[in-house]
Amino acid sequence: MTEFLRVAFDVPLDRLFTYRNIGTKAAPDGARIGCRVEAPFRNRVIEGWVVGELSACDIDSSLVKPIAKVVDPEPLAGEATIALAARVARMYFCTLGETLSAITPGGRRESSAGADSFEETAPCDHSLVLSAPQRAALERVLSEKSGRKYLFGATGSGKTEVFLQAAEATLAEGRGVIYLVPEIALTHQVVEAVRTRFGERCAVLHSGLTPSRRLAEWRRVMRGEADVVVGARSAVFAPVPRLGLVVVDEEHEGSYKSGSSPRYHARQVAMMRCAEEGARLVMGSATPSVEAWKLMLDGGMEKLELGGRLSGGAPPEVEIVDMRDEAGPVSRRLAALVRGAKAAGGQSILFLNRRGFSHRFSCRTCGEELKCRHCSVPLTWHKDRDALVCHYCGYRAPPPRACPSCGSLDVGWGGFGTERLEEEVAAAFPDLTVRRLDADSATGKGEARKLLEDFRAGRIDVLLGTQMVAKGLNFPGVKVVGVVLADTSLNLPDFRAAERAFSLIVQVAGRAGRFTPDGRVVVQTFKPRSPVIRLAAATDVAGFQALELEARRELGFPPYSRLVRVVFRSKSPEKADRAAETFARLAAERLDPDAEALGPAECPIALMAGNARRHVVLKGPSMGALHAACSSALSGLGEPPGVYVEADPDPVSLL
Ligand code: ADP
Ligand code: ZN
Ligand code: ZN
Numbered sequence: 001m002t003e004f005l006r007v008a009f010d011v012p013l014d015r016l017f018t019y020r021n022i023g024t025k026a027a028p029d030g031a032r033i034g035c036r037v038e039a040p041f042r043n044r045v046i047e048g049w050v051v052g053e054l055s056a057c058d059i060d061s062s063l064v065k066p067i068a069k070v071v072d073p074e075p076l077a078g079e080a081t082i083a084l085a086a087r088v089a090r091m092y093f094c095t096l097g098e099t100l101s102a103i104t105p106g107g108r109r110e111s112s113a114g115a116d117s118f119e120e121t122a123p124c125d126h127s128l129v130l131s132a133p134q135r136a137a138l139e140r141v142l143s144e145k146s147g148r149k150y151l152f153g154a155t156g157s158g159k160t161e162v163f164l165q166a167a168e169a170t171l172a173e174g175r176g177v178i179y180l181v182p183e184i185a186l187t188h189q190v191v192e193a194v195r196t197r198f199g200e201r202c203a204v205l206h207s208g209l210t211p212s213r214r215l216a217e218w219r220r221v222m223r224g225e226a227d228v229v230v231g232a233r234s235a236v237f238a239p240v241p242r243l244g245l246v247v248v249d250e251e252h253e254g255s256y257k258s259g260s261s262p263r264y265h266a267r268q269v270a271m272m273r274c275a276e277e278g279a280r281l282v283m284g285s286a287t288p289s290v291e292a293w294k295l296m297l298d299g300g301m302e303k304l305e306l307g308g309r310l311s312g313g314a315p316p317e318v319e320i321v322d323m324r325d326e327a328g329p330v331s332r333r334l335a336a337l338v339r340g341a342k343a344a345g346g347q348s349i350l351f352l353n354r355r356g357f358s359h360r361f362s363c364r365t366c367g368e369e370l371k372c373r374h375c376s377v378p379l380t381w382h383k384d385r386d387a388l389v390c391h392y393c394g395y396r397a398p399p400p401r402a403c404p405s406c407g408s409l410d411v412g413w414g415g416f417g418t419e420r421l422e423e424e425v426a427a428a429f430p431d432l433t434v435r436r437l438d439a440d441s442a443t444g445k446g447e448a449r450k451l452l453e454d455f456r457a458g459r460i461d462v463l464l465g466t467q468m469v470a471k472g473l474n475f476p477g478v479k480v481v482g483v484v485l486a487d488t489s490l491n492l493p494d495f496r497a498a499e500r501a502f503s504l505i506v507q508v509a510g511r512a513g514r515f516t517p518d519g520r521v522v523v524q525t526f527k528p529r530s531p532v533i534r535l536a537a538a539t540d541v542a543g544f545q546a547l548e549l550e551a552r553r554e555l556g557f558p559p560y561s562r563l564v565r566v567v568f569r570s571k572s573p574e575k576a577d578r579a580a581e582t583f584a585r586l587a588a589e590r591l592d593p594d595a596e597a598l599g600p601a602e603c604p605i606a607l608m609a610g611n612a613r614r615h616v617v618l619k620g621p622s623m624g625a626l627h628a629a630c631s632s633a634l635s636g637l638g639e640p641p642g643v644y645v646e647a648d649p650d651p652v653s654l655l
Pocket of ligand 2: 364408
């Protein structure tokens with residue numbers, strides 16, 4: 001038993017503490033590296049991680065307190081995982097203890113996305129004979145022992161089968177596999193496919209499992225009993241020995257980015273791990289992120305095209321409906337199609353993007369939306385102050401009397417709040433059975449499953465909801481799919497808004513009506529002429545990427561720059577303001593001339609749970625330089641009392 005232990009606590013304090021090791025009944029040999037322990041810390045006893053061992057101690061050893069308890073008799077993390085956590089901690093402005101607790105299943109609990117166990121189709125437990133493009137893609141993936149590849153192909157083009165066969169080949173080399181899926185109910189099918197294909201040697205690390213079940217799965221990986229791990233975001237940290245392959249399925253999904261500290265991006269961690277451990281990295285999507293697309297253009301990642309659906313059949317026709325002269329949230333055209341579907345014995349799905357933002361300012365004649373002159377993100381109208389505000393840089397302007405684009409006087413705020421929208425959809429079809437499915441309406445696991453079963457059985461005419469309804473998209477009875485408001489994400493004051501709107505439409509259309517050649521997809525929009533909507537309706541990914549990359553280049557947004565967002569939260573708006581101002585000044589002094597500090601500004605969600613929110617966005621060509629300036633400015637700022645400060649490198653959302 002090592003005499004002294006170095007312990008990292010799950011607190012925002014970036015240092016380690018030394019304790020004397022003790023044996024307990026459950027752990028007679030004491031704690032080892034990677035075990036959790038309980039130890040006295042500032043008048044309390046709290047849990048921490050053993051991250052180092054010392055045989056001698058350089059301070060008077062009689063002053064060193066013993067630990068209070070060994071929590072894990074067996075380590076939960078090996079030295080490699082601790083080293084990875086340390087790198088992630090540094091990169092994402094977090095401490096080692098906080099990071100270890102966030103990434104291992106024994107630690108802090110992740111919020112559950114309400115995954116269920118509804119089974120869609122029986123997965124296949126034997127390899128399929130690959131199509132020619134699948135075979136070509138697999139050959140490229142296996143052509144080297146490491147390297148980055150991207151499977152670009154429509155939903156149903158057979159990406160999953162290529163991932164699975166790449167995993168089989170990697171296991172045959174004696175190396176382990178991590179298969180990442182986003183945190184959405186939709187991916188359950190893929191998890192089942194991986195489990196069925198690999199059986200006992202597969203471990204599942206998904207937030208749909210209970211914490212104890214996840215811990216048991218993690219331990220199976222630690223002990224080498226499982227060498228294929230399938231799971232969401234944090235599975236990228238799984239202690240898979242001799243890692244040979246990481247798959248990032250649906251690479252564009254936002255849920256790969258952690259919503260709490262450390263705000264790591266699983267794609268970024270996967271890149272780091274694969275580079276260091278000499279493993280292959282294979283990502284895939286029908287709508288790659290702009291970052292990934294740029295990497296492919298620049299030759300940093302090989303693009304492997306799979307093309308369209310394997311089952312043949314053209315994707316359903318996408319119809320754009322202009323909402324500017326419609327009275328309610330459901331256009332006359334969409335209403336007619338929904339009623340027509342019902343008359344023909346079919347069903348409809350209506351998509352609502354709940355991340356919608358209602359207070360936007362636009363022209364009702366031409367659809368023009370006012371944007372910040374510095375950031376080109378839509379301005380948010382604060383009705384109470386009668387001001388248009390940019391939530392990136394703080395720019396403010398009075399609302400114009402006439403549209404700057406067409407001169408029309410019919411300008412004002414528009415958009416509908418999502419709650420009201422739902423009521424109106426139900427009211428529009430009083431004679432039809434309308435049901436809502438989203439995280440609020442279906443809290444229990446069983447409810448979502450029951451609702452989808454009812455829908456499949458035809459007991460529901462119109463299923464309405466968020467991403468959660470996507471599973472119903474290829475049910476045979478579905479004839480009409482409506483994207484109720486494609487602009488909701490376009491209106492977000494966020495430079496990724498176009499990317500989100502584009503991928504939502506393409507993903508919905510791609511999943512819809514696999515069994516119904518006569519199916520219809522209707523996209524309702526206030527901007528029918530928007531190139532983003534048009535390119536999405538035509539599934540023109542390359543066209544969209546070219547357009548979006550050009551816009552990002554002009555404005556200097558990622559992938560042409562890197563960002564670090566720092567958020568200041570406080571019960572006192574003045575304190576938040578002061579901290580943000582001080583930080584912005586300190587950061588500006590430390591940034592290179594080619595970088596800038598945007599703000600301080602109110603966050604688009606300026607008040608959350610009673611806390612005022614302000615942010616500063618650092619933008620520059622090099623993450624290394626931004627990181628250094630940010631670190632230094634954060635230490636210069638110290639710990640302003642009553643203010644919670646959080647840094648987010650490569651933010652996915654700026655809300
Ligand atoms: P993607 O992952 O690209 O969305 P899927 O893997 O879901 O595509 O494939 C769509 C369907 O095609 C699945 O039902 C799958 O079993 C089937 N499939 C995939 N590859 C083949 C193949 N080589 N031969 C026959 N069917 C295949
Ligand atoms: Zn106008
Ligand atoms: Zn601005």
